[in-house]
Amino acid sequence: MKLSSDSLARHLERQLLPVYLISGDEPLLAGEAADAVRSRARALGFTEREVHLLDRSADWDAVRAAAGTLSLFATRRIIELRLPSGKPGATGGRALEGIIQSIGEDTLLLIVTGRLDRDAQGADWVRAAEARGAWLAVWPISAERMVPWLEARCRKLDLAADTEALELLADRTQGNLLAAQQELEKLRLLSPRERVTVERVLAGAADSARFGIGELTEALVAGQLGRALRVLDGLKSESIELPLVLWAAIKAMRDVWACHTGSGDAPRGPPGRPAVSTDEVRRRAAQLSFRRLAQRAVRADAMAKGRLAGDAWDELSLLACDLCGRAALPFAASGIQ
Numbered sequence: 001m002k003l004s005s006d007s008l009a010r011h012l013e014r015q016l017l018p019v020y021l022i023s024g025d026e027p028l029l030a031g032e033a034a035d036a037v038r039s040r041a042r043a044l045g046f047t048e049r050e051v052h053l054l055d056r057s058a059d060w061d062a063v064r065a066a067a068g069t070l071s072l073f074a075t076r077r078i079i080e081l082r083l084p085s086g087k088p089g090a091t092g093g094r095a096l097e098g099i100i101q102s103i104g105e106d107t108l109l110l111i112v113t114g115r116l117d118r119d120a121q122g123a124d125w126v127r128a129a130e131a132r133g134a135w136l137a138v139w140p141i142s143a144e145r146m147v148p149w150l151e152a153r154c155r156k157l158d159l160a161a162d163t164e165a166l167e168l169l170a171d172r173t174q175g176n177l178l179a180a181q182q183e184l185e186k187l188r189l190l191s192p193r194e195r196v197t198v199e200r201v202l203a204g205a206a207d208s209a210r211f212g213i214g215e216l217t218e219a220l221v222a223g224q225l226g227r228a229l230r231v232l233d234g235l236k237s238e239s240i241e242l243p244l245v246l247w248a249a250i251k252a253m254r255d256v257w258a259c260h261t262g263s264g265d266a267p268r269g270p271p272g273r274p275a276v277s278t279d280e281v282r283r284r285a286a287q288l289s290f291r292r293l294a295q296r297a298v299r300a301d302a303m304a305k306g307r308l309a310g311d312a313w314d315e316l317s318l319l320a321c322d323l324c325g326r327a328a329l330p331f332a333a334s335g336i337q
Contacts, residue, residue, distance in 0.1 A: 001134040005029050008136060012040040017133035018103050021126065023086060024138025025115045028177040033136055034080075034112050041078055041108050048077035054088065060095035067099045067107065076106045086113040086120050096125035100132050109133070141177060146170040150180060154196070157188050161196035168201050171243045198251065202244055213240065213248045220252035221266055222276045223284050225324035229317060236313050242304040246297065246312075249319055253293050256323065260285035284325045293322055 003011055020037050024030045038049070052063055067079050081096075088096055096111070103109045111129060116137070120126065129135055141149050150166040173180040187196055194200065202213045216235065219228035235245050258264030259281040266276040300315040302308035321327055 001130065003134045003136040005033060005136070005138060008033055008036055011134070012036060016040055016044055016108070018105070018107070019100055019109045019111070019129050019133025021111045021113070021129040021133070021135040022138065023113045023116045023135070026138045026140050026177060028181055029138045030112065033138065034110060037108075037110055038078060041076075044076070046076040046078050046108050048075055049080060050077060051080045051082065053082045053084075054092065055083075055085065058088070058092060060092055064095055064099060067103065067109070076108070078108045078110055079103075080110045080112065083111065083113040086116045088125070093123055093125045097128045100125060100128040103132070140175060143170070143175065146175065146180075149177075150184070153181060153184055157184055158192075159184060159188055159196055162198065165196045165198045165201050168198055168243070168247050171247075172201070172241055198247065202248060213244055216245065216248045217252045217255070218267075218276075220249060220320060220323050221255045221281060223281070223324045225321060225326055228320045228324060232313070232317060232320060242312050243301075245316060246300055246304065249300075249316060249323070250297055253290070253297065253323060256281055256285050256288070257290060260288075260290075287325055288323070293319065296322060 001017070016037075022030055022033050022037075050066060052058075052066065054063070063081070083092075100109060116126065126135065147163065147166045147170050150169060151161070151163075154161045154166070169180060169183055173183065183201075184196075187200060191200070199214065213235065216228060216231045219225075219231055232245070255264070255267055259266055259278055266278040266281045296315060296319040299308060299310070300312045300319060303310045303312035303315055
């Protein structure tokens with residue numbers, strides 16, 4: 001039987017098979033799948049657990065003996081075999097196949113491996129595991145599926161989130177599901193009843209920074225180029241993640257655009273700081289090329305991801321100059337692969 005991460009919970013509600021093979025290089029999903037199997041097994045009386053970490057030089061005779069030995073306390077037990085490479089070798093493969101075939105009704109065999117390549121997927125021991133029990137292959141989440149995956153995680157954590165905030169989180173974590181999950185849990189712990197917004201993601205990422213990311217947005221909206229460049233330099237020196245800094249600049253662009261089109265006013269700054277005049281922002285916005293600003297932002301993003309030659313921090317500085325109405329260099333569009 002083949003299972004997926006989505007179908008595992010429903011399957012475990014109906015039955016518990018004697019063998020489960022979980023493979024894949026995504027630690028969060030593989031770990032959660034293994035936890036789900038263990039939890040269901042414990043609920044059904046499998047109270048003992050024995051773990052073996054295996055490689056090509058493993059003592060397979062000892063593993064066979066452990067799997068075939070009755071529990072000292074006559075209880076049901078879990079035998080867990082961890083095979084990081086997914087390649088036990090010829091001797092290990094034969095041993096695994098024999099263990100799978102002979103596993104008793106009072107023993108649950110849980111095999112956790114790394115990603116299985118095409119050759120490994122056709123191995124006799126894998127076929128035996130699929131025939132005697134179930135095989136769950138864990139695959140990475142694609143960039144297109146990352147935001148829906150985060151939305152599903154938010155529902156599990158009872159978090160309300162803006163799509164834009166999840167897009168930022170997806171861009172920031174770059175497919176690292178464990179990091180993304182930890183960020184969501186941190187947001188829930190810090191403010192469990194507050195909606196997850198771009199501002200909260202940005203603020204949470206820069207809590208320890210001397211320069212606040214929100215300060216960059218405020219300086220850019222106000223057209224304070226000197227201050228914006230000082231903040232940028234400070235964020236760079238403190239190794240703040242580039243996607244977060246870029247998002248702060250894009251937010252400033254959107255705020256200025258809202259003033260230009262009359263769909264919004266200049267955002268209020270923190271208490272004690274002079275408010276930015278919406279009329280002043282509109283006058284400056286009338287002289288800006290928002291197409292050029294968007295192209296600068298795209299170039300900075302491509303540089304940050306290695307798809308375009310250049311320094312993303314330098315491009316952000318040029319974007320700051322343009323947005324503040326003081327273009328430093330003529331814009332030359334270039335192809336982005």
